[in-house]
Amino acid sequence: DIQMTQSPSSISVSLGDRFTITCRASQDIGNYLSWYQQKPEKSPKLMIYRATNLEDGVPSRFSGSRSGSDYSLTINSLESEDTGIYFCLQHKQYPYTFGAGTKLELK
């Protein structure tokens, strides 16, 4: 199975700050990576697909990028509604695998 190593596991960020989450893939996944946001007691919501594409309706302060085997989700100018847990998912190879998650809180 492809392992997705996600970091950090949690972080406190101030409103207006820039923040980046990273998932490192254990094998080549060729941009087949999605990012999800999960609010408490809610199902995950797709934010980014194919590593860099913003899902419809997602604010433009969110962006995705890739550098080698590292895939990143960046939030520019954090807003209070951005708190929650973020997961990456590789969908290059079965079984698809998720990162362990990053809990984003306001400082």
Next chain:
Amino acid sequence: EVKLLESGGGLVQPGGSLRLSCAASGFTFTDFYMSWIRQPPGKAPEWLGVIRNKANGYTTEYNPSVKGRFTISRDNTQNILYLQMNTLRAEDTAIYYCARGGYPSYWGQGTLVTVSS
């Protein structure tokens, strides 16, 4: 509007079986891959499997962690996705989500399955 509504969760004893359903609406069901994903309380989601669309023959793929115990199927006349779960174990306790797409673009609200004696 896309809607996915799971049902069928509940408390089941170890070794028991359960069938989950997911009623889909708001899109052409046969055009889409459909997935099952579960999330144990406080943990990351786990991809369970997928059933492909009409164009790809409704074939299935499973996570080895559940292959042989779980079966995904779909009723394309009623737009319902199913997950048959057999020989359930305590570690199968989780919220079970159905989702649209091979990589999930839209998730249902989930149904809780608790395996306990």
